Amino acid sequence: MGNGAQNYHHGDLRSALIEVATSRLAAHGVDSLSLRKLAEDAGVSRTAPYHHFKDKSALLSAIAAKGFSDWHATAKRIFEQTSKSPRARFREFVHEYVGYAAKHPEMYELMFGRTIWQNQAATPDLKEVAFPCFQFQVTMTRYWQEHGLLPNDKAALRLAQVTWGTLHGIARLLIDGIYADSSHIDEMCDCAADLFMQPR
Amino acid sequence: MGNGAQNYHHGDLRSALIEVATSRLAAHGVDSLSLRKLAEDAGVSRTAPYHHFKDKSALLSAIAAKGFSDWHATAKRIFEQTSKSPRARFREFVHEYVGYAAKHPEMYELMFGRTIWQNQAATPDLKEVAFPCFQFQVTMTRYWQEHGLLPNDKAALRLAQVTWGTLHGIARLLIDGIYADSSHIDEMCDCAADLFMQPR
DNA sequence: AAGGCTATGTTGACACTGTCAAGATAAAAC
DNA sequence: GTTTTATCTTGACAGTGTCAACATAGCCTT
Known part of the structure; x- marks a missing residue:
């Protein structure tokens, strides 16, 4: 599994989500943090984050x-x-x-x-x-x-x-x-x- | 125009909105304040508030x-x-x-x-x-x-x-x-x- | 090695949200 | 009485979080 390839399994989505969220947070503010956008940023589908965080609040x-x-x-x-x-x-x-x-x-x-x-x-x-x-x-x-x-x-x-x-x-x-x-x-x-x- | 009747024109929607919003605020918190719910509470349709407030932030x-x-x-x-x-x-x-x-x-x-x-x-x-x-x-x-x-x-x-x-x-x-x-x-x-x- | 389990990913759907555009109505102005 | 204006309406759109049902692939057991 290559690190950046579009595999079905991401590899380490949890870390990736936190990473994109952190950079988006600094750039566009806390109100612009939506699970769907973050998922897109990380290259996965809308509901994928739910396998790593109970809900949005847990990600934050x-x-x-x-x-x-x-x-x-x-x-x-x-x-x-x-x-x-x-x-x-x-x-x-x-x-x-x-x-x-x-x-x-x-x-x-x-x-x-x-x-x-x-x-x-x-x-x-x-x-x-x-x-x-x-x-x-x-x-x-x-x-x-x-x-x-x-x-x-x-x-x-x-x-x-x-x-x-x-x-x-x-x-x-x-x-x-x-x-x-x-x-x-x-x-x-x-x-x-x-x-x-x-x-x- | 009776004060509480379901007239097409509410009479004083602005005050009514602030009133229902204030009571809802105390009861259910700031996060539960949605324009649509407030409009419903006041007995008008979703977009009526926009004739009295520029947007949600203005109402708040x-x-x-x-x-x-x-x-x-x-x-x-x-x-x-x-x-x-x-x-x-x-x-x-x-x-x-x-x-x-x-x-x-x-x-x-x-x-x-x-x-x-x-x-x-x-x-x-x-x-x-x-x-x-x-x-x-x-x-x-x-x-x-x-x-x-x-x-x-x-x-x-x-x-x-x-x-x-x-x-x-x-x-x-x-x-x-x-x-x-x-x-x-x-x-x-x-x-x-x-x-x-x-x-x- | 074959088969099943489990972690992880997917699409579809639902009920919400704020807000705009276009049309309806009533009151007020002329 | 007609026109203007303020107000209220439905319709629509792009978002949102979250659930359910299904797909995939890697791991574990036999």
Whole structure:
């Protein structure tokens, strides 16, 4: 079976679908993702995807899962730059988070939008990747608390929820284009970072 | 023309559509809003709505506009309770904001979701209502700065964006059910309020 | 090696969706 | 009373997700 030949059996349709979906997502947005178009892009018929994904939501979840593991890696990389001070890393993290959202708006929309999360529609696979991602936020928060960067009199979990909420909110306001001009991204990030960081 | 009769001309289809849409929104969610169903609910044929709204997005915008003016009134009411201290009002505002989102998740989703805002799809009517709503947030922020409640060394606009971002983020995490249990709403709100308010 | 099982792919069909075009009706304007 | 205009109608089209029934081909067992 040649890799690109028009065989009856595709070979690895699952991966192929995720691939074409990811590129289409970045190019034309989450709303343009239709199973039928994706199937066509992958060179198979409309209903072939159903042998690899329970339904459309499951396919989207699979794409989002990849986004989460990517972001998780990025966050880890920033956090583990021991050469930089905790304060510098915190600030960088804030910028990087919002920057990621601004740079990959469609992926971010998919990852954190209601499409795949509402009605407990999230796939176990997705939860398995997304949950550690938030857990890491708690870990970082605890670290920043220990280094006197965030207030120590609050539960790390609570604090992590609020800080993430802030980043998430800024990201959404930018993505949805509600009012925040993207040219002000950096200023907003610095403002948020300053607000959270305790005076040293 | 009797008000409820099956006349050829409905009388006030525009209002009727918004009404049935609003109730259907609260009951079955934003995704269940289809022009055809709404038309049927209103007792007219599929394409009748097009004589009152440019397209589906315009109808949704009209509903959201009502939500914005409602929220604007609520915010005003809280802010103008001169009997309470600024700090108390700030805290109440935070709780009320997230509470509104948790109580009317579908309306909130519509108001702040990407559906009506993406691609500059927002109707002038909508902007006309939504913009003062954010403007008011800036006004409040400035007031809180003057009363030493929020840091004075930051631009009110920037600060307003960040605080709103936080509330928005918390609301979204709750609505999307990503991880925040709704039983922790109050704790999260207090945590956020404490973080922002300068020690007196 | 022969036969059957199973994973994977196919076409056909159904009930939806938003939206346009063309015609019907009633109210309002002249 | 006639014409214009706003409103509502049916018909049609291109999409959508998803199910059912059928086809193919590779794998497993005997």
